Amino acid sequence: MPNEFQEAVKEKVKEIQQEVYIKDDLLEKIVGLLLSLRDGKFPSKRPPRGLLFYGPPGTGKTLLMKTLAKKLGLSEPIIIRGPEIISQYYGKSEQRLRQVFALAKERAEEENLAIIFIDELDSLAPRRDLTKGELEPRLVGQLLSLMDGLEREVSKGHVIVIGSTNRPEALDPALRRPGRFDLEIEFDPPDVDERKEILKIILNNYVKDRYENVNFDEIAEQTVGFTGADLLQLVNEALLQAALKGREKINHNDLLRAKNVVKPSALREFYLEKPKDRSNELPSEIVDKIKRLAQEFISHQSFRSILIQRELWHQADKIASTIAYYVSNDLHCPYIVARATWFRSRWFGETERSIRKLFEKIKRLQPCVIYIKGLDAIANPKDEHIHGAILEITSYLDEFRENSMKVLLISSVIQEVDNTTREFFVEL
Numbered sequence: 202m203p204n205e206f207q208e209a210v211k212e213k214v215k216e217i218q219q220e221v222y223i224k225d226d227l228l229e230k231i232v233g234l235l236l237s238l239r240d241g242k243f244p245s246k247r248p249p250r251g252l253l254f255y256g257p258p259g260t261g262k263t264l265l266m267k268t269l270a271k272k273l274g275l276s277e278p279i280i281i282r283g284p285e286i287i288s289q290y291y292g293k294s295e296q297r298l299r300q301v302f303a304l305a306k307e308r309a310e311e312e313n314l315a316i317i318f319i320d321e322l323d324s325l326a327p328r329r330d331l332t333k334g335e336l337e338p339r340l341v342g343q344l345l346s347l348m349d350g351l352e353r354e355v356s357k358g359h360v361i362v363i364g365s366t367n368r369p370e371a372l373d374p375a376l377r378r379p380g381r382f383d384l385e386i387e388f389d390p391p392d393v394d395e396r397k398e399i400l401k402i403i404l405n406n407y408v409k410d411r412y413e414n415v416n417f418d419e420i421a422e423q424t425v426g427f428t429g430a431d432l433l434q435l436v437n438e439a440l441l442q443a444a445l446k447g448r449e450k451i452n453h454n455d456l457l458r459a460k461n462v463v464k465p466s467a468l469r470e471f472y473l474e475k476p477k478d479r480s481n482e483l484p485s486e487i488v489d490k491i492k493r494l495a496q497e498f499i500s501h502q503s504f505r506s507i508l509i510q511r512e513l514w515h516q517a518d519k520i521a522s523t524i525a526y527y528v529s530n531d532l533h534c535p536y537i538v539a540r541a542t543w544f545r546s547r548w549f550g551e552t553e554r555s556i557r558k559l560f561e562k563i564k565r566l567q568p569c570v571i572y573i574k575g576l577d578a579i580a581n582p583k584d585e586h587i588h589g590a591i592l593e594i595t596s597y598l599d600e601f602r603e604n605s606m607k608v609l610l611i612s613s614v615i616q617e618v619d620n621t622t623r624e625f626f627v628e629l
């Protein structure tokens with residue numbers, strides 16, 4: 202890529218990131234592709250016809266579509282929503298699709314590039330083998346033939362279709378063959394750094410000057426498992442609570458308190474985080490221990506588990522992150538963070554089943570470092586409702602130990618854990 206072009210892409214990426222925070226590399230890929238098509242500089246003769254944004258709800262797919270439409274300097278973006286095509290244009294859905302493509306072709310001739318955004322693509326183009334309706338299979342067929350009919354020579358301008366979905370597996374597989382949605386972009390739930398950026402966007406763009414004294418780092422750290430949409434909800438809840446108390450501005454504590462109300466809706470069993478070296482925030486005797494434990498795991502690479510005692514609860518995240526940092530520097534392994542309280546949440550249904558799901562996934566990810574926060578939420582001797590959970594956990598720990606799995610499990614506790622569980626851990 203010529204330098205000037207690269208600069209232009211970077212600049213556009215920065216501009217977009219003021220409204221929706223998507224990782225640099227992903228966004229550069231998307232923007233680079235679209236700008237090079239717009240400027241007739243696409244390096245190959247066969248640019249993609251379709252781009253698929255997929256990932257869990259609330260990760261910014263729709264917002265990115267809208268932002269791209271606004272920021273790419275194309276006249277009037279063409280955005281359609283899958284459900285709308287089906288209901289609003291009922292009986293004329295296929296015709297509507299044809300119109301949209303015809304309009305895009307016209308545009309492309311004038312502006313070199315036209316983008317058709319299809320939000321919630323899965324409702325328009327579900328797997329044909331699984332749908333009962335007769336409209337959907339016809340629509341899938343129509344969309345496929347329209348996409349296949351798109352010019353692939355860039356000379357006459359280019360039409361690209363960007364689709365988004367929370368359920369890529371629900372899409373008709375024919376859409377994902379080469380020549381259709383050629384390029385798939387996965388949207389992950391945000392990690393701690395991304396959550397910080399998203400929070401800034403939400404506060405600066407939506408809340409504006411009605412906030413004060415917010416420690417972004419801390420809120421980002423405290424919201425493991427939150428998607429962008431969850432963060433938006435967190436902020437709204439804080440605004441509401443402050444308003445009820447007659448205050449105009451929200452502050453740090455309002456946000457922390459709102460966390461008791463807003464649960465991460467995209468609750469998944471775990472999140473991958475990027476571990477950070479936080480040794481400079483910890484007492485040196487703890488850092489020494491951490492280094493030893495990390496080194497020990499690196500050289501043996503068989504199951505180890507560390508329990509961070511309740512006295513260290515407030516430093517537990519830093520400790521876990523630092524251990525994971527040392528280990529993953531050497532082993533290049535993932536760092537998984539889970540909150541034990543999730544397993545008790547109604548979103549998850551049964552506690553035991555969700556624990557099983559987590560540990561089964563860990564098996565497939567080894568070597569890995571996993572940090573379970575507040576383990577006593579599912580292994581507290583005083584809580585009889587969770588006896589089954591304790592059995593489930595200890596049987597996995599047993600299995601991991603027996604089979605010398607390459608898993609380093611770190612846990613922290615607020616109160617205490619039952620003795621059977623405790624036996625598996627080295628205490629810190």
Ligand SMILES: Nc1ncnc2c1ncn2[C@@H]1O[C@H](COP(=O)(O)OP(=O)(O)O)[C@@H](O)[C@H]1O
Pocket residue numbers: 220221222223257258259260261262263264265399402403428429430431433
């Ligand atoms: N990556 C992000 N950056 C900034 N805001 C975000 C991000 N992800 C989600 N949000 C917030 O959550 C809202 C809902 O996200 P949305 O784009 O509808 O998610 P999706 O389409 O992936 O389900 C957005 O309007 C925005 O306020």
Ligand SMILES: [Mg+2]
Pocket residue numbers: 259262263264320321365
């Ligand atoms: Mg969406």
